Structures are given as structure tokens and as C-alpha cells.
Amino acid sequence: MRFLTCCLATLTLFLALPCAAAEQGRQGPPRNVILFGWDGAQRAHVQECLQRGELPTLKQLSEEGALVNIDVITGATDTKAGWTQILTGYHPQVTGVYNNGQFRDVPQGLSVFERLKAQFGPDFVCAAVIGKREHCGEIREPFKRKLTDEEAARIEEEMQQQQERRRQQRRTAQSGQAKPAAAPAPAQPGTQPRAGAGRRGAAGKPAQPGAGRQVIGRIVEENGEKYLVFEGSPYYTMHQACDVWEYGLMEDEKVGTRALELLEKYKDKPFFFFVHFASVDHDGHRYGENSKEYNDALISNDEWTGKIIAKLKELGLYDQTLVYVTADHGFDEGKTSHAYAPYIFLGTNDPLVRRDGMRQDIAPTILARFGVDLSGLQPPLDGEPLTQPATKPVQKAPETKPVAKGPKTPKKPGPAASGGKAAQPKQGAKNPRKAGEAAAQPAVK
């Protein structure tokens, strides 16, 4: 009997060991981190899916670590503002990326990729595999060219015509006559900037849903000279720090499959991967947030996240890898837009994450877990690690879009500082929307 008890005790200990060891392994600095992006995943919808048992991977992660609420307090609830903030830890005033229409190439050195390369050196692997071809991942270098007066006049005229065409399209769309035709590729007046691959409107590629805002150049005058200027894409500088940077893959299967290949390739080195799935956002724009398609896309994101975690386990890396799942923005309830959708989340196997936070807190969390001394970073990060008590107020986004906001007043720091309420759980049954209810796409610049 005593022997049996002893055996049982040993067996219990043996069974408990791997789990305890894993947790202990994840208490200290990780060898690797994978940041998963579920672009456009609305917090309330994710919670509903979890309650229905539709997202087993996220559920498992949150049981090993945490699932916390993240609110968007500064920057638009769109893709460029979102991923830029998540990948840097700064407000738009620092990065220059306010929304999909007002942005620049993020100044050198501010991204998680660059910080980690600086910390660990060239043998540390940084990779990004991105579903979108516009607003997340696209590589376009900044461009500036001096113009003659004749060129400037011609280009200004072209731009005006373009603007008028867009106004016309909007009027047509608003009067409900028809869905506006897919916007043509942005006219590039004068000499084309040397654009990277993936420029929108490339032959044979369907327009990315929701990517209605066009990037056009502008003419600036400096010391009496006129220049044609195109801002670089937000990712232009940071992508140069990465060993792998692929975007425009569109489908979850392509993103996931590529991530699996890269895990195999880099399994012997420490790494930071950014794996971005676009299907939730795309289906939200096509079919609406309450559609079956949007729901299915969340399930697909979860499945692919699960396959990648399974690969980590197969390679024996999971216990040394912290996994974070987050979104750049949510979705307007029941709509095909995310004009104001500040409620997102962070699901993770990181046992040290314990509190709610804001979108700028994700990068500091990753950097701090890797052992980067945040106090030494310049400029000081706007966000704070979610693994430590906050020293700044943890703000909740108000339910309606704050009035005083927007790119026109960049000096004004973001929306309301207080009084906001957390997102309420959604109520009532889902009403799938009809396909093709296009979101209003305000033109920019």
C-alpha cells in the first residue's frame, strides 16, 4: 500500500512536471516571441466566439497566461495607426502615423524589430509575414523631387481632377445608386516614385477590401522651389531591420504556411516573428461584423495560430516562446467599417501579463520580457509593460468617438483622457448584413 502510494506520488509528480517546467520557463526572459495579428478582430465578437468554444487556441493561451482588454486611446482605429503603434509603443505624434491617410515612414530605430536587433545583434532573427498588401506591411520609400513650374501646374491640375472624380464617386455611392466602382490605382503624377512590390492596383490583383483610401503625392514649396513629395509607408524603415519581410499574402493559409516554413528554417536561432492575418478585416469589410463570414474568419485565424503553436511544440520551442495575439482595431458594431472601433484585446501564454492596457503597451511588454532596459530608450516609450503595474493612468476608450481628434491637429494628444466606459458585452442575436454594403471611404489629402 505504501509502495503504491509512493508510486502514485511519483507518477503525479512526473505528470505535473512538464507543465510546471513550461510555466517556469515562461516566467523568465523568453528565447522567442511570436506576435500574432488578427487584423480587425472586435473584442466583443471574440468574447462571444470564446463563449461558444470556437477559438480553442486563444482559450488555451489565455488559460496559460492571460486575456486582457486593450483600448485604443491615440491614433485612428485603422490599420496603419494600429500596427504602427503596436510595433513601436508610441503615440502618433512620435511615429507620424495618425491613420491610413496621414502617415510617414516611421523614424529609424523605433520599432520592436530594430530594438531587438540592437539588443541581441544580427544573429537574432526578425521576421514578418503579413496578410495585407495595403496599410500593413507595404514597402514604399519616401520620395521627393524638384518640379519645374510647368510640371507643378500640370500635376496640381491632375490632382484636382482626381479629387473631383472621387467626390463624384462618393456622391454616387451616397445617393445609393450603385456601389462605387473599385477605385483606380492612384494616379502618380509626374515621375513615379520607385515603389516596392505590392503597390495597390497592380495588374491582376483584386483590390484589398477596405483599402479605399488612396495615397497620393502632394506638392510642397520650400524656399521658393516646388517639390513633389510622397511619404514613405510606415513600415519602410523598420522592414530593413528584418531578415524576412513578406506582405500581401492575403489568405490565412498562405500566411500560416509561410510562418511554418520560417519556423523550420530559423528554429536554431532566437527570433521575433510578426504573423499577421488579414481575413477577419477583409470579411468584415465585405460582409459586415455580424456576418457568418466574419465569424468564420476569426475561427480561421485561431486555427492557423494553433497550427503554428503546434509546430513550436513539435520543434520543442514552445516552452521558451511567448505568444501574443492582438488586433489593430475592432469593428463598428454590425457594420462593414471600423471608423470608431477602439476595443481590442491581448491573449497570451505569458503568465506575467496581468492587467488591461492600451494599444501602445504591447511593444513595451514584448521588449521588457526580452530584457530590454526600457528606461534607456529614446524617446521614452509612451506605453508601459502589461507585466508591471501601470504608472500612468490606464485609459478606457469612450463609447463614442471623441470630437476633438484627428490628424488636422497633431499637437493635440489624442482622445478623451477620462470618463470613458469599457465596452459593453454585445447583446441580442446577430443580424448578418448583406454583402456589398460598402463603408464610406473618405478621401485623404
Ligand SMILES: [Zn+2]
Ligand atoms: Zn479594415
